[in-house]
Amino acid sequence: MKFQNKDYAMRILENEHQYLMHLMEDWHQIVLNFENAVYQQEEATVAFKQLRTLLIQFIEPLKKHTEKEEQYFFPLLGQYIGKEQGPIVTIEAEHEEIDAYIGHFLHHTRVGIDQLTVEDMTAIAKDAGEAFEVLMVHFVKEQAVLFPMTERIMKAVDQDILLEQLNTCII
Incomplete structure (x- = not known):
């Protein structure tokens, strides 16, 4: 895998995005099969139970990832760009939207x-399916906007602190 970011803290988050997208592929295929009406009743029930199982397994690493962002990354970046409006507010709202879709x-x-x-x-x-769509757009926004912004504006000492805080496992 080739990282888009030079900053090691952002590489941790980027790597977690890759892992989460890998997990999402498994359950998204089932969603697509439902959308494309490929299942008959019996196989639909089996697939639906599998979808539920995969989503439940997905929750813990997703939660650990979003908690790291909300606890460490967003507050520190917010010291540079503000926390009351702008990209951090949008990204945090997407976390809530993703939770709502999966919870529903x-x-x-x-x-x-x-x-x-x-x-x-x-x-x-x-x-x-909606959770998948929001997650994909969400990851792109973080990687295209927030991660490069961190490299450009955050002081090296803060990048080092962030690296130490984010260097934990989500699985």
Whole structure:
């Protein structure tokens, strides 16, 4: 993998994005299959249960990643560019939007999956699809806007502090 950023702290976040996108590929394919109506009832139920399992497994590394950004990266970058408006506010709102889509999906799949029709599963799977779309755009924004901004404006001492704070595992 070739990193887009020179700053090592941003490379950690970029690497985490790559890992999360790898995990997302597995469950997004199931979402696409629902969108393209490829499943009959029995295989739809199996796929839907797999989608739920994969999303549940995805939550922990995603949460650890977003917590690192919200606890360390955004506050430190915010000291340079402000925290009340601008890109950090937008990015944090996207974190909430992603959580809402995944939470809504999980809410509707707590019980009774075996009683859902293919149409029901297709409708519920749209939440996972929306989460995927927001995540992809979100990663691009961070990597194209925030990460390069960090390299340009953040003092080396703060970059070093951030590197130490972010150098933890999300799995």
